[in-house]
Structures are given as structure tokens and as C-alpha cells.
Amino acid sequence: MSARELVGIAIDTTIDTTIDTTIDTSLDITLDINGRTETVAVEPDTPLLWAVRQTLGLTGTKFGCGIAACGACTVHLDGVPTRSCVTPVSAVGGRKITTIQGATGAVAAAVQSAWTALDVPQCGYCQSGQVMAAIALLNATRAPTDADIDTAMQGNVCRCGTYPRIRAAIHAAALALE
Amino acid sequence: MKRRTFLLAGLGTGGALFLGWSLLPPRQRLVGSTPPDTPGGAIALNGWVTIAPDDTVTVVVPKAEMGQGIHTALAMLMAEELGCAWERVRVEHSPLDKIYGNIAAIVDGLPFHPDLDNALVRGVKWMTAKTMREVGVIMTGGSSSVRDCWMPMREAGASARGSLVAAAAARLSVDVATCRVEQGVVVCGTKRLRFGEVVADAVAQRPSRITLKSAAEFTMLGKSTPRLDSAAKSRGESTFGIDVKLEGLLYAAVTMSPTVGGSPSRFDADAAKRLPGVRAVVSLPGSRYGDAAGVAVIADSWWRARQGVNALSVQWNAGPNATLSAPAIMQQLRAAAATTDGLPFRSFGDAKDVVSKATRALHATYEAPYLAHATMEPMNATVRVRADKAELWTGTQVPGFARAAVAHITGLAEDDVEVHQQLLGGGFGRRLDVDYVAQAAAIAKALPGVPVQTIWTREDDIRHDFYRPAAVSNLSAAFDTNGRVIAVTSHSASQAPFKRYSKRVGFVLTQAGPDKTTAEGTWDQPYEFPALRSAHAEVDLPVPVGSWRSVGHSHQGFFFEAFIDEMAAETKQDPATFRASLLQKHTRALAVLQLAASKSDWGQPLAPAADGQPRARGIALHSSFGTTVAEVAEVSVSPSGDIRVHRIVAAVDCGFPVNPNIITQQVESAIIYGLSAALYGEITIEQGRVREGNFDAYRPLRISECPVIETHIVPSMDEPSGIGEPALPPVAPAIANALFALTGTRLRSLPLRVPKAGGAA
Numbered sequence: 001m002s003a004r005e006l007v008g009i010a011i012d013t014t015i016d017t018t019i020d021t022t023i024d025t026s027l028d029i030t031l032d033i034n035g036r037t038e039t040v041a042v043e044p045d046t047p048l049l050w051a052v053r054q055t056l057g058l059t060g061t062k063f064g065c066g067i068a069a070c071g072a073c074t075v076h077l078d079g080v081p082t083r084s085c086v087t088p089v090s091a092v093g094g095r096k097i098t099t100i101q102g103a104t105g106a107v108a109a110a111v112q113s114a115w116t117a118l119d120v121p122q123c124g125y126c127q128s129g130q131v132m133a134a135i136a137l138l139n140a141t142r143a144p145t146d147a148d149i150d151t152a153m154q155g156n157v158c159r160c161g162t163y164p165r166i167r168a169a170i171h172a173a174a175l176a177l178e
Numbered sequence: 179m180k181r182r183t184f185l186l187a188g189l190g191t192g193g194a195l196f197l198g199w200s201l202l203p204p205r206q207r208l209v210g211s212t213p214p215d216t217p218g219g220a221i222a223l224n225g226w227v228t229i230a231p232d233d234t235v236t237v238v239v240p241k242a243e244m245g246q247g248i249h250t251a252l253a254m255l256m257a258e259e260l261g262c263a264w265e266r267v268r269v270e271h272s273p274l275d276k277i278y279g280n281i282a283a284i285v286d287g288l289p290f291h292p293d294l295d296n297a298l299v300r301g302v303k304w305m306t307a308k309t310m311r312e313v314g315v316i317m318t319g320g321s322s323s324v325r326d327c328w329m330p331m332r333e334a335g336a337s338a339r340g341s342l343v344a345a346a347a348a349r350l351s352v353d354v355a356t357c358r359v360e361q362g363v364v365v366c367g368t369k370r371l372r373f374g375e376v377v378a379d380a381v382a383q384r385p386s387r388i389t390l391k392s393a394a395e396f397t398m399l400g401k402s403t404p405r406l407d408s409a410a411k412s413r414g415e416s417t418f419g420i421d422v423k424l425e426g427l428l429y430a431a432v433t434m435s436p437t438v439g440g441s442p443s444r445f446d447a448d449a450a451k452r453l454p455g456v457r458a459v460v461s462l463p464g465s466r467y468g469d470a471a472g473v474a475v476i477a478d479s480w481w482r483a484r485q486g487v488n489a490l491s492v493q494w495n496a497g498p499n500a501t502l503s504a505p506a507i508m509q510q511l512r513a514a515a516a517t518t519d520g521l522p523f524r525s526f527g528d529a530k531d532v533v534s535k536a537t538r539a540l541h542a543t544y545e546a547p548y549l550a551h552a553t554m555e556p557m558n559a560t561v562r563v564r565a566d567k568a569e570l571w572t573g574t575q576v577p578g579f580a581r582a583a584v585a586h587i588t589g590l591a592e593d594d595v596e597v598h599q600q601l602l603g604g605g606f607g608r609r610l611d612v613d614y615v616a617q618a619a620a621i622a623k624a625l626p627g628v629p630v631q632t633i634w635t636r637e638d639d640i641r642h643d644f645y646r647p648a649a650v651s652n653l654s655a656a657f658d659t660n661g662r663v664i665a666v667t668s669h670s671a672s673q674a675p676f677k678r679y680s681k682r683v684g685f686v687l688t689q690a691g692p693d694k695t696t697a698e699g700t701w702d703q704p705y706e707f708p709a710l711r712s713a714h715a716e717v718d719l720p721v722p723v724g725s726w727r728s729v730g731h732s733h734q735g736f737f738f739e740a741f742i743d744e745m746a747a748e749t750k751q752d753p754a755t756f757r758a759s760l761l762q763k764h765t766r767a768l769a770v771l772q773l774a775a776s777k778s779d780w781g782q783p784l785a786p787a788a789d790g791q792p793r794a795r796g797i798a799l800h801s802s803f804g805t806t807v808a809e810v811a812e813v814s815v816s817p818s819g820d821i822r823v824h825r826i827v828a829a830v831d832c833g834f835p836v837n838p839n840i841i842t843q844q845v846e847s848a849i850i851y852g853l854s855a856a857l858y859g860e861i862t863i864e865q866g867r868v869r870e871g872n873f874d875a876y877r878p879l880r881i882s883e884c885p886v887i888e889t890h891i892v893p894s895m896d897e898p899s900g901i902g903e904p905a906l907p908p909v910a911p912a913i914a915n916a917l918f919a920l921t922g923t924r925l926r927s928l929p930l931r932v933p934k935a936g937g938a939a
Binding site: 015023054065070111112115122128153156157158163164166167 | 243246247333404407408409410411413414416417418420423429454474479480482552554604633635752817849850854873878880886
């Protein structure tokens with residue numbers, strides 16, 4: 001990681017939006033994301049969420065609360081469900097990041113097809129996080145109980161009220177994976 | 179209106195409907211003056227459908243998809259009449275044209291009791307419908323979408339089908355009567371022509387009569403068709419307003435006055451401008467649309483814009499409301515409910531007098547707090563302002579008002595503002611307001627030609643909402659010596675949300691006069707009382723208020739249905755039996771009540787909860803948006819005093835069930851949204867500020883707290899009515915009534931909290 005060069009200092013009061021007139025404090029940070037290596041130039045304390053959404057354009061991962069209280073921003077770091085809105089990009093290191101747009105494999109397919117078959121989503125905004133949390137649960141626990149589901153999905157808020165179908169879809173995905 | 183009346187009457191008999199194309203009145207809803215988009219060589223057969231040469235059918239929808247499944251439901255209405263293959267159906271947002279204006283929501287918003295049907299009422303409804311057809315307000319809300327599009331969407335489908343058949347018959351030189359439609363193909367004897375092959379010819383074909391299917395002929399409607407959007411939403415592929423990407427897009431973060439009506443007094447713009455990526459600092463005066471005064475920072479990423487906001491070190495003028503606090507507000511509402519002779523919405527049988535003279539009467543005061551919507555997608559909008567044109571990308575329930583807001587802020591004509599409607603990450607009434615659009619336009623105006631996406635934090639979103647009004651209601655009932663109810667009065671007090679909203683968006687029709695949303699849920703219920711007086715005192719307060727899922731029904735439903743339960747207890751009757759005795763002439767509502775009771779094993783013993791705590795049931799019934807819902811809740815209280823809702827059985831009559839799967843989904847949705855409010859929801863005003871800012875303090879229901887929900891739909895051939903909201907009002911009273919059955923304590927204030935020490939459980 002190297003400090004980026006200065007690109008300029010404000011000397012004119014007219015607005016030219018094509019030129020950044022401030023001192024750039026970003027660093028080139030390399031991320032292993034969805035099986036690719038990407039370099040993002042952001043301040044190291046930038047939450048992973050914003051690097052994923054805006055720098056890399058992977059908008060499937062959502063902003064909901066900014067304080068790890070709703071789970072809409074859930075991604076996997078080495079398979080562990082993680083709230084990207086409170087994870088500084090500098091703290092990711094070499095861990096493999098998986099977002100909803102890189103969710104592949106038998107478990108992801110089972111979860112997403114159960115989600116579709118049971119019409120889980122309503123507005124759909126929280127569902128990227130819900131699906132990522134469910135995939136992580138089923139990766140760890142192939143036949144989750146209702147209590148397992150409560151524990152794993154507790155941090156993911158849905159305001160449309162898809163919880164009963166989320167529960168049913170996780171059970172259905174578990175059955176499909178047997 | 180003659181035509182509409184005729185069509186409705188015709189449908190009621192289940193017969194075929196005929197109408198001459200040339201006889202359509204000038205204000206039809208079939209073809210507008212702004213044609214729909216036709217990419218890929220598609221051809222518009224009317225304002226509601228386009229067909230491409232490859233047979234892709236694009237249903238043109240004026241309603242916002244905010245989770246309620248309306249795009250699927252509207253596509254079904256089209257597909258049923260058009261006769262296309264469902265696999266080839268896609269959905270596109272309509273342009274802004276008056277044919278798409280919402281008529282049903284406004285007509286149904288008139289303060290007439292559902293039972294009332296006379297020449298005067300019909301005349302006022304007709305005039306209102308005609309006016310709304312002229313005004314053309316595109317609006318998704320009031321659980322009105324299927325009701326509003328039930329006729330025009332199906333007529334458009336039948337008309338397009340007629341054109342396609344006529345074109346195929348002409349091409350093959352056969353009689354139209356020998357042709358039929360099958361899965362997107364016109365079949366004439368042994369010859370088959372795909373829709374895509376004849377659509378170009380079909381434009382010139384004007385069917386002389388349109389025949390709508392009878393319900394017996396439906397192949398799609400009434401069946402649980404899967405949603406069109408489930409797969410994309412499960413893969414994170416659906417894009418919302420916050421996901422809009424444009425060349426050269428910049429991002430804005432904002433800070434708004436923490437005090438209602440305050441404004442920035444000092445801020446350090448230079449400190450923000452020195453930060454990396456920051457392009458501009460914009461002072462925000464606020465606007466008529468309700469956006470608060472504040473400051474915005476524009477940067478090349480939202481996170482950098484956010485750091486810019488932090489660097490501003492804004493100091494605020496608190497303004498005139500710095501001492502406004504919840505206890506004083508509630509005192510003011512209590513005083514108004516107790517002393518003011520409010521506006522009567524319905525009054526007969528001299529109810530006030532009967533109550534005051536009764537030898538046996540019951541009086542109770544109920545209260546509800548302000549509530550925020552807290553949609554999962556925080557408010558956001560993307561605007562690009564040029565000298566002669568502006569563009570808006572956002573999710574909104576009112577694209578026309580959004581366009582007007584951008585025009586107002588930029589000084590452009592409305593015709594020079596283009597709206598790109600997006601999917602909504604939740605609406606619930608929040609996105610009926612366009613404050614965030616006006617604000618985003620004011621911000622983007624600072625950088626002409628550059629698209630700027632303004633994104634609120636969760637704290638911005640919760641602290642700058644248009645809240646469900648706090649309310650207080652005084653209810654009374656009088657009984658004769660046999661314990662029969664002889665009169666009921668309801669006198670409530672709150673701000674008037676729809677009147678305030680109408681002033682913000684400039685909707686003239688409802689800026690004055692009675693605001694139905696204040697008292698709905700009391701005077702409009704199906705219960706038969708010998709005397710009833712339902713009145714409301716409007717209280718003016720500076721707290722911003724708006725439409726929150728089910729609006730007045732959300733709290734009045736709790737007050738009224740919990741009080742009905744009190745009447746049953748007072749007269750020592752079973753709560754379900756008592757309700758049934760008041761619904762003898764309202765057979766549809768009675769059937770809903772009985773279905774909920776039977777499916778919930780009402781009256782049967784109930785096993786204790788897993789931890790041995792006893793459980794009890796409570797019942798509530800409520801009519802709103804043309805639909806009646808009864809719910810039975812099974813609850814227990816934990817040893818530490820937490821309310822636990824184990825199961826809710828819902829019965830619903832929403833008329834003909836267009837898609838039972840989506841109806842079930844919406845019942846679940848409204849129940850869970852209502853549960854968050856019933857158990858936890860409270861926005862607290864403190865020193866003119868909203869205390870709660872995020873999901874830690876404004877607590878939503880979580881999966882572990884979610885009960886089992888069972889939905890039972892009453893079969894019906896009546897016209898479809900609303901479904902997005904009606905299952906919400908009965909939730910809180912069903913739980914409160916169950917808690918009374920369990921503990922003997924009557925909870926009359928929301929959110930419901932069991933007294934810690936004194937609870938019998």
C-alpha cells in the first residue's frame with residue numbers, strides 16, 4: 001500500500017467539478033472479492049460497504065443503518081457473515097470477500113431457489129443481507145433448528161415482514177441440500 | 179361515469195361486457211397523450227401494454243413496487259385479458275400521464291360510511307372521480323392499486339387482444355369470430371400467428387367492441403401466481419434508487435436541523451472543502467415540501483461526503499420549538515380529547531346524550547405515540563440539473579409530485595423534468611412525501627450538469643420523517659339494564675396528517691375540510707350500534723406528520739377494538755360472541771369474524787408456552803380500505819415481563835382474491851409491521867428533537883420475536899379491495915385483548931408494556 005500522490009490544492013474559487021482540488025489521502029488497497037483481485041483507492045477507514053458499493057459498483061450489498069444493527073450490508077469474510085458498514089476496508093486484509101453478487105455454490109443456489117420458490121422477498125432491499133446470512137448459517141449447520149435460525153438471522157431486520165417465509169425457506173433449502 | 183357504472187354492473191352479473199370503441203367518453207383511461215417507452219421495436223397497443231416482435235409483452239404500470247407485489251398483480255390483470263404467455267411478460271413504469279392518475283384512493287378517501295349508498299353519495303363520488311381523472315395524480319397508496327387498475331388494466335388487455343385478433347384475421351382473410359387467443363398466439367383454424375408477428379398490423383385495428391372475461395373464464399386471476407421479482411431480489415440483482423449509477427455521478431450527504439423548525443447558524447464550509455474528494459458545500463434552506471433546513475456536502479463518494487458533513491461543525495438555531503417535548507404534547511392532546519367538542523364524522527341516535535344519562539356506562543382513554551416509517555432503504559434521490567432540463571432518479575409513491583418538486587426547486591417547467599422511477603426499498607407511506615426529492619434537487623442545482631445522488635443516513639431518515647401522529651381518544655359506551663350496548667362515543671385528538679400532507683405537496687382538494695384520516699377506524703366500522711358519535715379534535719403541532727401504513731386506522735383501530743373488548747368484558751360476554759352480536763346485518767364482516775374464530779380454535783383450551791407460562795387469546799376485527807380483517811393473537815408474558823406473541827390467525831375478506839399468495843404475503847407483512855409498532859414503536863420528542871435515531875433505539879421486530887402467522891382468505895366474487903394495509907390495525911388490539919384475558923390488566927397505551935411488578939402473569 002502506498003500513499004497516492006497529491007493531485008492539487010484549491011487555488012480557484014470557480015467550481016470545476018472535473019478536477020479534484022483537494023489533497024487526496026486515499027491509499028491503494030487490494031481486495032480479494034468474489035474471486036477477483038481488485039484495487040480500490042479509498043481512505044483506509046472507509047467502511048468496506050462503501051468501497052464495495054461505490055468504488056467497485058457492487059450495489060447488491062445494501063446500506064441500511066451504518067451501525068451494524070440491521071444486517072442489510074452483510075458480506076462474507078472467509079465465509080463468516082460480517083457487517084460491511086462497520087468494517088474498515090483496511091481491516092479486511094487478505095480475507096476473501098464474498099458479496100451477494102459473488103454468492104455461488106450448492107448452498108447459495110439452494111438458498112436462492114428456496115427464496116424464489118417461497119416468494120420470500122417483498123421490497124427486496126434487505127434480502128441480499130438475509131440471503132448472505134442464511135448461506136452462512138447453512139454452511140455451518142446443514143439442518144438448522146428454529147433456534148439456530150433465530151440466532152443466525154436475529155441481526156437481519158426486514159421491515160416488510162418476510163420473517164415467516166425466511167424461516168420456511170431456510171428449512172426448505174436445508175431439505176434440498178440433504 | 180355511466181360507462182364505469184355499466185361495466186361494474188355488468189361484471190357483477192358475470193356476463194360479458196360490451197362497449198363501443200367510438201362511444202368511449204373523451205376522458206377514457208385507455209390511451210394517454212404520452213405514449214409508453216417502446217424499446218427494441220416494441221409497439222404500444224394502448225397506454226398499458228406494448229408488444230415486441232419477439233413476443234415480449236411489457237405491461238405498463240403506474241404503480242410503485244415497494245414490496246406489495248403490485249407489479250405482479252397488475253401484470254396478471256393484463257395477461258388474463260390479453261391472453262399472452264406469462265413467461266414473456268415483463269413490467270415497465272408508465273410515463274406521467276393523466277390516464278394513470280389514481281381515482282380509487284381519493285374516491286374511497288371521501289368521508290362516507292361504507293354502508294351509505296344514495297343519490298347524493300353517488301353524485302359526490304362521481305364528481306370526485308371525474309375531478310381526479312382530470313387532475314391526474316399518480317399515486318401508490320391507500321391500498322388502492324388493484325381497485326384503481328382493476329377495470330382500466332383489464333380493458334386495456336381486452337382491447338389489445340381484440341386488435342391482435344382483428345389483425346391476424348385480416349392477414350389470413352378469415353372471420354374474426356373463427357379466431358381465438360392461446361398463450362400469445364392468435365389461432366384461426368389451423369393457422370397460428372404469434373402476437374409479435376401481427377402487432378405491427380394490430381395498431382391500425384380498432385375493435386368495435388371489447389369483451390371482458392367473466393370470473394368463470396379466468397385462468398390466472400384468483401390463482402397463486404409466483405411474483406415476477408422474487409428471483410432477482412433473491413440474487414441482489416434488483417436495483418433501487420440508492421443503486422443508480424450514472425457517468426460522473428457525485429454523492430451528497432446532509433445534516434439537517436435536529437430541532438423541528440431550526441436552521442444552521444454557523445458552519446465551517448472551508449473545513450469540509452479541504453477534505454479529499456469534496457466538491458461543494460450547499461446551504462439548504464428547506465422547502466414547502468417539508469425538507470428541513472441544513473447543509474449538504476457533495477463529494478466523489480458518499481463516505482467522503484459524510485466526512486465533509488462531520489467537518490462542518492454546524493451550529494444550529496433551535497428555532498421556535500426548542501421546548502417542545504412529548505409529555506407536553508400528550509397533555510395538549512389529552513386536553514383536546516377531553517374538552518373540545520370536535521368535528522363529528524358520524525353522529526346518530528343522540529349518542530352523547532344517551533351516554534351522559536345512562537345508568538351504566540364505561541369510559542376509557544387510549545393513547546398512541548408518534549411513529550417513524552423506517553423503510554429499509556433510507557431516503558435518497560439522484561438529480562441532474564441542466565439549464566433547460568432536469569432528471570430525477572428515485573423511488574417514489576408520487577412521481578408527479580416528485581416532478582413538481584424538482585420543477586419548483588429548479589425553476590424549470592414540469593414538462594422539462596424527467597422522472598426515472600425506481601424500485602422502492604419500502605414505502606409504507608413515507609415515500610408519499612417528496613421532501614427528499616426537493617432537497618436532492620436543491621443540492622444538485624449547485625453543480626449544473628452533474629448528477630448528484632443524495633443519500634440520508636438512518637439517523638437522518640428516522641429523525642426527519644413525517645410521523646404517524648400521536649393521538650389520544652376518549653371512548654364511552656352506555657348499556658341498558660340488560661347489558662346491551664345502547665350508545666358509543668369516540669372523541670379523539672391528534673394532528674391531521676392528510677391535511678398537512680396536502681399542503682406540502684399542493685394537493686388542493688384535501689387542504690381544508692374534514693381530514694378523514696384523523697378519525698377513520700371509528701365511525702366507518704361495520705358494528706351496529708343504536709347510537710354512535712365519532713368526533714375528532716384537530717390539534718395543530720409543529721411535529722411533521724404524514725401517512726403511516728393504514729394511517730388513522732393504525733391507532734384508531736387499536737383504540738376502538740380494545741374498547742369493544744372492554745364492552746364485552748363489562749357485560750361479561752365472550753369477546754367473539756359479543757362482536758358477532760353487533761354484526762348481524764354485516765354478513766361479510768361476520769363471516770370474517772367467524773372464520774378467524776374457528777381457525778384459531780377460539781374458546782378451546784390453550785396449552786402453556788414452552789417455559790410453562792400460561793397463554794391466552796385475544797380477538798380483534800377491523801375494516802379499512804374496503805377490506806375486513808379479523809385476527810386472533812396467542813400471547814404469553816415472560817417471567818421478566820416481556821410480551822411474547824406466539825401465533826396470529828388472520829381471516830380476510832378483500833373481495834375477489836386476485837393473487838392469494840400475494841394477499842397472504844401482505845397480511846403477514848402488515849401484521850409484522852404492526853407488531854413492531856404494537857410492541858416497541860415510539861418516536862419521542864425531546865426539546866424539539868426526535869430522540870430515537872437508529873434501529874437500536876427505534877426497535878423493529880426481529881425474526882426470533884415473530885409469531886407463526888396463518889392467513890385465511892374468504893372466497894369472494896365481490897370487486898377486489900385493498901390488502902397492503904388492512905391487516906395492520908387489528909394486530910395491536912388483538913394482542914392487548916389477549917393480554918387482558920391473560921392478566922386482567924387492560925393496556926390502553928401504545929406501545930404495549932406489561933406493568934413489571936403488578937402483572938398477574
